[in-house]
Amino acid sequence: MGDLKGNAHVAVPQGLRFRDDDPAEEPAVTLDAFLDQSNSSAVRLEAGEDARRLLPHLDHIALIEIDFPRFRDGRGYSSAQILREAGYTGELRATGDVLVDQIDHMRRCGFDGFAPDKPIDATVLAASLNRYRYRYQTAADGAVPVWKLRHG
Amino acid sequence: MYRYDKYDQAIVDARVEEFRDQARRRLAGQLTDDQFKPLRLKNGLYLQLHAYMLRVAIPYGTLDSRQMRMLGHIARKYDRGYGHFTTRQNLQYNWIKLEEAGDILADLATVEMHAIQTSGESIRNLSSDQYAGAAADEVCDPRPWAELIRQATTFHPEFSYLPRKFKIAVTAANEDRAAIRLHDIGLKLVKNDDGELGFEVYIGGGMGRTPFVAPLIRPFLPADHLFSYIEAALRVWNRNGRRDNIHKQRIKILVHDLGQEEFTRQVEAEWQEILKNGSDVPRAEFDRIAAYFEPPAFETGLSDDIDRSDPDFALWVDHNVKAHKAPGYAIVNISLKPVGGIPGDATAEQIDLMAGLGEKYSFDELRVTHAQNIVLPHVRKADLYALWQVLDENGLATANLDLISDIIACPGLDYCSLANARSIPVAQKIATRFADLGRQRELGELKLKISGCINACGHHHAGHIGILGVDKKGTENYQLLLGGSGAEDASLGKITGPGFNEDGIVDAVERVTDKYLAVREDGERFLDTYRRVGFEPFKEAIYG
Numbered sequence: 303m304g305d306l307k308g309n310a311h312v313a314v315p316q317g318l319r320f321r322d323d324d325p326a327e328e329p330a331v332t333l334d335a336f337l338d339q340s341n342s343s344a345v346r347l348e349a350g351e352d353a354r355r356l357l358p359h360l361d362h363i364a365l366i367e368i369d370f371p372r373f374r375d376g377r378g379y380s381s382a383q384i385l386r387e388a389g390y391t392g393e394l395r396a397t398g399d400v401l402v403d404q405i406d407h408m409r410r411c412g413f414d415g416f417a418p419d420k421p422i423d424a425t426v427l428a429a430s431l432n433r434y435r436y437r438y439q440t441a442a443d444g445a446v447p448v449w450k451l452r453h454g
Numbered sequence: 455m456y457r458y459d460k461y462d463q464a465i466v467d468a469r470v471e472e473f474r475d476q477a478r479r480r481l482a483g484q485l486t487d488d489q490f491k492p493l494r495l496k497n498g499l500y501l502q503l504h505a506y507m508l509r510v511a512i513p514y515g516t517l518d519s520r521q522m523r524m525l526g527h528i529a530r531k532y533d534r535g536y537g538h539f540t541t542r543q544n545l546q547y548n549w550i551k552l553e554e555a556g557d558i559l560a561d562l563a564t565v566e567m568h569a570i571q572t573s574g575e576s577i578r579n580l581s582s583d584q585y586a587g588a589a590a591d592e593v594c595d596p597r598p599w600a601e602l603i604r605q606a607t608t609f610h611p612e613f614s615y616l617p618r619k620f621k622i623a624v625t626a627a628n629e630d631r632a633a634i635r636l637h638d639i640g641l642k643l644v645k646n647d648d649g650e651l652g653f654e655v656y657i658g659g660g661m662g663r664t665p666f667v668a669p670l671i672r673p674f675l676p677a678d679h680l681f682s683y684i685e686a687a688l689r690v691w692n693r694n695g696r697r698d699n700i701h702k703q704r705i706k707i708l709v710h711d712l713g714q715e716e717f718t719r720q721v722e723a724e725w726q727e728i729l730k731n732g733s734d735v736p737r738a739e740f741d742r743i744a745a746y747f748e749p750p751a752f753e754t755g756l757s758d759d760i761d762r763s764d765p766d767f768a769l770w771v772d773h774n775v776k777a778h779k780a781p782g783y784a785i786v787n788i789s790l791k792p793v794g795g796i797p798g799d800a801t802a803e804q805i806d807l808m809a810g811l812g813e814k815y816s817f818d819e820l821r822v823t824h825a826q827n828i829v830l831p832h833v834r835k836a837d838l839y840a841l842w843q844v845l846d847e848n849g850l851a852t853a854n855l856d857l858i859s860d861i862i863a864c865p866g867l868d869y870c871s872l873a874n875a876r877s878i879p880v881a882q883k884i885a886t887r888f889a890d891l892g893r894q895r896e897l898g899e900l901k902l903k904i905s906g907c908i909n910a911c912g913h914h915h916a917g918h919i920g921i922l923g924v925d926k927k928g929t930e931n932y933q934l935l936l937g938g939s940g941a942e943d944a945s946l947g948k949i950t951g952p953g954f955n956e957d958g959i960v961d962a963v964e965r966v967t968d969k970y971l972a973v974r975e976d977g978e979r980f981l982d983t984y985r986r987v988g989f990e991p992f993k994e995a996i997y998g
Contacts (some may be wrong), residue, residue: 377692381693426475440732452742
């Protein structure tokens with residue numbers, strides 16, 4: 303497959319934080335608290351909360367945590383995707399019941415920080431993140447979809 | 455037919471390795487059963503009553519002889535020598551070992567097949583018209599659109615953990631052979647007044663515990679925006695669908711709870727947002743896919759005459775052979791519903807035989823139907839008799855398409871861990887009671903569908919006559935429904951009243967058909983008569 307363009311190799315960083323800036327120092331506050339006191343720069347979204355309520359404030363947020371109460375609760379994927387589509391560039395951190403087999407798709411939706419309840423096996427994760435070189439669709443990770451690769 | 459390129463093959467190969475790794479970690483105890491369950495379900499692997507069941511995707515029901523032979527090979531090598539064609543045009547194996555699942559997927563990948571998203575809370579393998587590309591009544595072949603959506607919905611990251619399963623069906627014909635309005639999204643290709651291609655979009659249909667016929671959410675969606683519109687509907691549901699009660703999490707419940715107008719408003723608003731992403735697959739890629747579905751090189755100048763001198767053959771032609779759009783050709787239905795058989799089951803030998811016939815007589819193409827039969831879509835009329843003789847010698851020439859013994863049945867309590875009652879023996883008893891083909895023909899088109907539990911895998915809501923198996927104080931009990939339809943005149947059946955035991959339900963079906971024969975008017979199918987005279991005369995016939 304050397305003749306086909308695709309995703310580059312990814313290493314698993316220490317602390318599961320896939321970005322180079324310094325982590326936010328303030329603790330994340332609840333959505334309601336954040337909207338009340340807009341000087342905060344870190345906010346936490348519960349699974350059912352509407353990510354779009356943050357859109358007017360994205361330029362001064364450094365960290366958004368999105369919680370996964372159960373790994374099968376997939377609402378957080380849409381929250382992440384919506385925030386990235388709106389131009390959010392700060393850290394998007396998945397918290398809670400985050401398991402190794404979910405992280406690849408979370409990365410695609412724009413998550414770049416992970417604080418799982420239970421430790422992640424870095425070897426399994428490295429294999430998982432490098433398994434799919436090609437993607438069928440656009441997403442927040444900027445991967446070039448197969449349909450675009452096919453047509454140069 | 456679509457063929458994988460290097461990208462498709464790389465993705466399917468990666469999936470094989472991913473699943474092998476997940477199964478290995480499960481067997482090593484690194485994944486709990488709760489953690490492994492959604493992972494295996496996303497790859498079609500269920501844990502049933504006796505063993506694992508593997509559901510193999512047959513995208514929009516189309517396959518070639520090489521793929522069909524592989525299905526036979528897997529049946530022999532890893533299962534007990536047979537497979538079961540399903541109402542979603544897939545095939546499932548009932549006796550699979552977890553340790554061998556990875557090897558099966560690897561075998562499938564060698565013939566461009568997989569089991570991706572055939573179960574679990576995912577966007578399922580989509581279904582279509584089994585006569586696509588052959589039917590005279592279609593606007594165009596719907597399968598290029600189906601393939602486009604197959605790719606775009608495969609491993610869609612945002613929709614990794616939807617509230618429930620999500621089923622899409624697409625058709626392009628006026629006669630609805632894909633039951634589109636009983637799907638989460640039903641798509642019908644149409645042309646508008648300017649001759650442009652687009653879709654009627656129906657959202658929120660489904661069977662199961664709470665059946666709905668899907669409302670029309672958008673009368674005309676420009677074809678190039680098909681994928682972004684599906685994404686919009688999925689996003690509205692993923693964010694707002696219930697997650698507190700597994701029985702109320704399908705999109706149909708959200709559509710019902712919000713109301714058609716508000717649901718439509720939300721999808722349209724979300725679509726305007728999603729359009730900014732540029733996620734729609736461009737026309738150049740559609741054209742690349744569509745090139746694979748160019749019609750085969752039909753011969754011209756063929757005769758439309760069929761020698762009907764063999765009466766058994768003539769009967770089979772009348773029931774199982776349908777009109778083709780090319781002169782001199784016909785569509786052949788191979789019934790997998792012999793009297794006393796298990797609906798949809800085929801042995802490895804039959805699978806191989808059908809593969810060979812597809813290769814020899816039908817431009818190397820076969821289809822699986824949602825009624826659990828097989829179609830050879832492009833057969834020369836001049837070849838029909840030779841083809842029929844081979845089918846007849848091998849028990850595959852039952853001339854009962856759309857007759858009362860062409861029963862849809864789920865696996866039921868013989869296999870399924872969800873079932874409350876057995877479906878297969880009821881299907882066998884009804885088919886045996888009506889074994890006389892003359893009697894079946896007298897009854898005409900009569901779609902009988904049996905589910906062994908309320909999940910409705912046997913489509914009982916959509917049967918002209920439906921049967922629902924329930925558990926009544928520890929014994930199997932069967933409710934009777936009348937008046938359903940999965941076709942373009944979609945409707946949901948109505949329960950007649952108290953249920954019956956296994957023999958009682960067969961008697962009740964017979965009382966219904968007797969009543970129909972007594973009151974029908976010229977040219978009426980059972981369903982027409984039922985709709986004309988209503989429920990009461992039948993109820994009285996059943997319960998006296």
